Amino acid sequence: MKSRLRRGFLAIFGGNVAVKLLTIAFVPILVRFVGSDGYGDYAFVTSTMWLLLIVANGGLFTSVRKYLAEARDRPHWEDDVFGFSLRLATVLVVVVVAAVLAVTATGFVAARLGDRFTGYFIILCGMVIATQYHSVTRAALMAFGREPASETLHALQKAIFVALAVLALLAGFGVTGVLVAFAAASTIVAVAGFVLLSRNVSLSAIVERPAPDFPRRELLAYNGLTILLVGATVSLYHVDIVLLQVFHGSRETGLYRASLQVAEFLWLVPIVVGTVFVHSLSELWSTGREGAIEEIAARSTRYTVVLTALLAIGIAALAEPFVRLYFGSEFLPSVGPLLVLLPGAFGFAIARQLVSIGQAKGDLRVLIVATGTAAGVNLILNLVLIPPFGMWGAAAATTVGYGSMAVLHVRAARSIGVDPLADLRLGPTTATVAVAAPVIFAIGYLLDGFVALLVVPPVGFVVYAAAALKTGAIEADELGAVVGSLPKPIARAIHWL
Numbered sequence: 001m002k003s004r005l006r007r008g009f010l011a012i013f014g015g016n017v018a019v020k021l022l023t024i025a026f027v028p029i030l031v032r033f034v035g036s037d038g039y040g041d042y043a044f045v046t047s048t049m050w051l052l053l054i055v056a057n058g059g060l061f062t063s064v065r066k067y068l069a070e071a072r073d074r075p076h077w078e079d080d081v082f083g084f085s086l087r088l089a090t091v092l093v094v095v096v097v098a099a100v101l102a103v104t105a106t107g108f109v110a111a112r113l114g115d116r117f118t119g120y121f122i123i124l125c126g127m128v129i130a131t132q133y134h135s136v137t138r139a140a141l142m143a144f145g146r147e148p149a150s151e152t153l154h155a156l157q158k159a160i161f162v163a164l165a166v167l168a169l170l171a172g173f174g175v176t177g178v179l180v181a182f183a184a185a186s187t188i189v190a191v192a193g194f195v196l197l198s199r200n201v202s203l204s205a206i207v208e209r210p211a212p213d214f215p216r217r218e219l220l221a222y223n224g225l226t227i228l229l230v231g232a233t234v235s236l237y238h239v240d241i242v243l244l245q246v247f248h249g250s251r252e253t254g255l256y257r258a259s260l261q262v263a264e265f266l267w268l269v270p271i272v273v274g275t276v277f278v279h280s281l282s283e284l285w286s287t288g289r290e291g292a293i294e295e296i297a298a299r300s301t302r303y304t305v306v307l308t309a310l311l312a313i314g315i316a317a318l319a320e321p322f323v324r325l326y327f328g329s330e331f332l333p334s335v336g337p338l339l340v341l342l343p344g345a346f347g348f349a350i351a352r353q354l355v356s357i358g359q360a361k362g363d364l365r366v367l368i369v370a371t372g373t374a375a376g377v378n379l380i381l382n383l384v385l386i387p388p389f390g391m392w393g394a395a396a397a398t399t400v401g402y403g404s405m406a407v408l409h410v411r412a413a414r415s416i417g418v419d420p421l422a423d424l425r426l427g428p429t430t431a432t433v434a435v436a437a438p439v440i441f442a443i444g445y446l447l448d449g450f451v452a453l454l455v456v457p458p459v460g461f462v463v464y465a466a467a468a469l470k471t472g473a474i475e476a477d478e479l480g481a482v483v484g485s486l487p488k489p490i491a492r493a494i495h496w497l
Contacts (some may be wrong), residue, residue: 015150015152015155016151018155019154019158022155022158026165026166028328030042030169031258031327031331032328033169034169034175035330036251036254036258036330037251037254038250039254039257040245040249040250040251040252040255041116041117041250041253042178042179043245043253043254043257044245044250044253045120045121045123045124045127045175046182047237047238047241047242048124048238048242049131051235051239051242052096052124052128053128053132053135054227054230054234055096056095056096056128057230058088058092059222059224059225060135060136060223061135061138062222062226062230063085063222064081064085064136065139065140065142065143066143066222067085067143068081068139068140076210076211078144078200078201079201079202079205079208080205081219082201083201083205083206083207083210084214084216085219087206088223089136092132093128093129096128100124100128101121104121109121112246113245119176120175123176123180124179126180127182127183130183130184130187133190133193133194134153137153137190137193137194137196138150138154138193140193140197140200141193141197149196150193153189153192153196156189156192157186157188157189158185160184160185161182161184161185161186164180164184165177165178225364225365226364228372229367229368229371231375232368232371232375236348236375236398236401236405240382240386240398241257241260243382243386244256244386244390244394247386247387248390248391253391254331255331255334255391256334256394258327258331259335259338259391262319262322262326262338263315263338263341263342263345266308266311266312266315266342266349267348270304270350270352293357293418294417294419294422297357297420298419298421298422300420301350301354301421302425302429303474304353305350306468306473306474308346308349308350309346309429309432309433310436312342312345312346313433313436313440313460313464314440314460316342316441317440317444317452318444318452318456318457319335319339320332320449321449321450321453322453323335323338324449325449334391336395337391337392337394337395338395340396340399341395341399342399344398344402345399345402346403347402347407350405350406350410351374351406355367355371355409357413357416357420366412366415366416369412370409370411371408371409373408374401374402374408375401377401377404378397378398378401378402381397381400381401382397382398382401384397385397428471428472429471429473431473432464432473436463439463440459440460440463440464443456444456
């Protein structure tokens, strides 16, 4: 069991890292071919896709993993769950795609957004369909303990997309070619997923009705709660992009998306920390070990705060030279909104790893209330601030919405008996920031752009780490424990460094 969990952890961790690296490598190529206007179009269409998938996916990515893995004591349980889920996925995606095509056919899309968006929205339908089936097959593979296969396909989707998109850009097809590449890559991995699943389930179950006592209502109820949680979370990521496009057009949307892209680097920390420390919480909840849960949650929160603060300082100090190098001089106006976004992204980083606590316990309602409240604040502020203030208003609204996630999810964790701030060490952490930040900003100011990008990260890390150890924000033996918890190849690399 432990061996399987470790393989699954390594596969998911590796898949996420691969996807992040491919994305980081692709964005500078994309923006240099299509500019800020084209990047705004691309960001708007992809954000619209993820918002549509809230309804189309219907919580199926989570419910498929949960119910397929339960292996209830009844014949053909896996076939029945997979067949029911796939039929539901088909119905939902058909309804969503039909609605998009109907709205596009009326001419509303072209009138509101421009003629080019008619073609974009037709391709968008293919993106939604392909992503829907990729999501279901990936979830099923994970439920059967085949994370190496599911995450390989997940990374392969991104690799195929990047390769096809670059070819399309070189051939002069612009944003249209990039969107077609996304749909094609998702289709390829969805088909591959079905082929791999034929070892675990009978694909004939897709057209066979389950037994009369199959718990349809139970699955639908769980999907409904999951839709609320996923919908609130996804809206936090994408509603600002959609509203900015509607009110201010593609160029401003592209500049703002660049700000978000850099701010989201802060979320690398909670992904790693959460994966290392929180993957065993479900077992601890089931055995009633609340004390151990609080210890893990408090320690992971402290690590997230300390490490994310370092990233935030570095991004703030190097914002201008980094944006110039990564996106190009055309995107320098995005530096200001980026600085506004950083405090909120810092708060969201804390909230991201706290969500796992409630998910591990299975208490979705408290997560829905917390995330839904933050999503409501985010939506209202974006509606109020974007029309008059553009991307600056979007940045201000989103940073408040993101920041509220930290407050709300700390309260949510406490409501289920866990205090994630029990080991925060606010004084030592504040002292660490107060010592290191002036040094990092001073070096960044004194050095030229490219030289600063080379010098500040390693020097800043050393200064910050020394301050953290000296103040007690992080202890020396904790560093060894963290490194020991990581996969062996990563641990060896850190020891070598």
